[in-house]
Amino acid sequence: MTTVTPHLFIPGPTNVPDAVRIAMNLPMEDMRSPEFPKLTLPIFEDLKKVFKMKDGRVFLFPSSGTGAWESAIQNTLAVGDKVLMSRFGQFSLLWVDMAERLGLKPEVCDEEWGTGVPVEKYAEILAKDKNHEIKAVFVTQNETATGVASDVAGVRKALDAAKHPALLMVDGVSSVGSLDMRMGEWGVDCCVSGSQKGFMLPTGLGILAVSQKALDVNKSKNGRMNRCFFSFEDMIKTNDQGFFPYTPATTLIRGLRTSIDLLLGEGIDNVVARHHRLASGVRAGVHAWGLKLCAKEPKWHSDTVSAVLVPEGFDSNVVTKTAYYRYNTSLGLGLNKVAGKVFRIGHLGSLDEFMVGGVLFAVEMALKDCGIPVKLGSGTGAAAEYFTNNPVKSATSA
Ligand code: PLP
Structure with missing residues (x-):
């Protein structure tokens, strides 16, 4: 037993800032009151700034990110549609599985775990x-299981080079609000996220940003997938007045x-820069321990989660259990193919140098x-070196 709150360093749910927690500490409220739209309508608009959208809209479902994955597929694609996907970690794998179960026909690029979306291969296929048989191209921007970030802008370039009209679907569950996301500039059509990572909230909101192009496809398409709970149309009808088709998660929305x-x-660009700097400190620490990341090359490094390989002959589950029981610290486990091989340090959301240390x-x-x-002090020392040698550029005092 300890009186200290466990230290949470899994890649979501992340630490909830006090200001957010306090904002949710309020009586239940009437989600059909005439005052409720004063809360919701500005949120719909402001979310567009977080996703850097040029047009379109953002839906809030009472679900986790998986619900937003499902909504994106059901509302823009039809059973039997061919789509282009890649699989290189537990979450990209699960999205492929969902696409198949919903009746899509994915052409899947199976990539080595520790690498990411194969942009060149996508370019060739597109x-x-x-005949433009591929109706959508899927990108897991940040594979949380392996700590790999992929090049969404590169996939947009591949689509443009092929003059291909397919929709661009991005899983931003562990990247939005932490890594660079420019939906408008990159022509992303559906960007899936959830409340419990970069948004620093408890789990329970599926957040789905949708471009005007995807909304138009949704309106025009014949033979679309059946859908009910995750229907865009039902949402639009009520969201336009600031309401929802069913009971919204009012506390989470507060x-x-x-x-x-x-x-x-803080400014989205500053948020992205902070994540990069803190992640670089973590990576300096891992390097100083003499350990390797699961991400094969620097171009795949994720600024929200580092999956660290334990040396041959060791079990990463023992490391995570030891950290949990002896040091009150939760780390992410290795999942699926990398179970027992990696432990993960989540470094996203409400985080500073002190917490990385x-x-x-x-x-x-x-x-x-x-x-x-490992030499005690080597990782913490290397991170401290990195931080002091790379001060925050926008610091105004001291
Ligand atoms: N996609 C990615 C990249 C994730 O990291 C996760 C969860 O960790 C999901 C999708 C699934 O989201 P959720 O667990 O919120 O349903």
């Missing part, structure tokens, strides 16, 4: 698809108001306890 204020107050401190002790040869 260039050959002269928290979302504050979370958006925090993100926009804390998790590296706990991890290096846990590693040593498990017999993995």
